[in-house]
Amino acid sequence: MNAITVDKLDEGHSFLILSSASALKENNVRLVREIQHLHYQIIMITFNQPSPILKRTYLKNDIDLDTIIFIDAVSKYALGTLPQDIDRAVFINNPRNLTNLSVAISEMLKEFAGTNICVILDSITTMLIYLSSGDISKFTHFMTSKLAILGMPGCFIAVENGLNPALMTHLSTFTDEVIDFTPHTDD
Numbered sequence: 001m002n003a004i005t006v007d008k009l010d011e012g013h014s015f016l017i018l019s020s021a022s023a024l025k026e027n028n029v030r031l032v033r034e035i036q037h038l039h040y041q042i043i044m045i046t047f048n049q050p051s052p053i054l055k056r057t058y059l060k061n062d063i064d065l066d067t068i069i070f071i072d073a074v075s076k077y078a079l080g081t082l083p084q085d086i087d088r089a090v091f092i093n094n095p096r097n098l099t100n101l102s103v104a105i106s107e108m109l110k111e112f113a114g115t116n117i118c119v120i121l122d123s124i125t126t127m128l129i130y131l132s133s134g135d136i137s138k139f140t141h142f143m144t145s146k147l148a149i150l151g152m153p154g155c156f157i158a159v160e161n162g163l164n165p166a167l168m169t170h171l172s173t174f175t176d177e178v179i180d181f182t183p184h185t186d187d
Helices: 006-010 021-037 051-060 075-079 098-111 133-150 165-174
Strands: 014-019 041-046 068-072 089-091 117-122 154-159 177-180
Touching: 014 021, 014 133, 014 165, 021 041, 021 051, 021 117, 021 154, 041 051, 041 098, 051 068, 068 098, 075 089, 089 098, 098 117, 098 133, 117 133, 133 154, 133 165, 154 165
Parallel strands: 014 154, 014 177, 041 068, 041 117, 068 089, 117 154
Antiparallel strands: none
16 A cells, blocks of 8 residues: 655655545545654545544544644535534535635635645535536646645545546546555455
8 A cells, every 4th residue: 555655745645545435534534644644734625424423533543633723615505504613613604616726725724824734625526516527637637736836745535436537547647646445355
């Protein structure tokens, strides 16, 4: 298995992280822990779970919330209003609005310029609920290009068998490495 190293993060690599559907939450925690261990702060873009739920999950797993800021694309849409727990989070009105999401990401990247920051998007597969594969390809290309220009690393989580072949090809092409977090059994 490939590994995320501080050298690769320092070089601004982007990673496509593949997970089984059943281990998606566990692998999110694993990835955050690995990135924090390498002394990077995290911008967590969440489509899969609302940020208040992710915060509770992280606290249960002894993850330092002071090093994570959330761009939450689902809470406000699901609730119709802001959740009570809005600390260290920016909320997007609608997960289909990639313009607002892009603006929020750009503002965060500008705010954290010059620091060790890694962007994590969880998950590409969940984005398919709201967006077409083509729109996700365009957005991911925009993100990987922007991060590369800024020299910032990014991780894009996806369910291994949850993407159509064309989208998987695009994501594999846009990112520097594909890392498989799915368990493999020896036959």
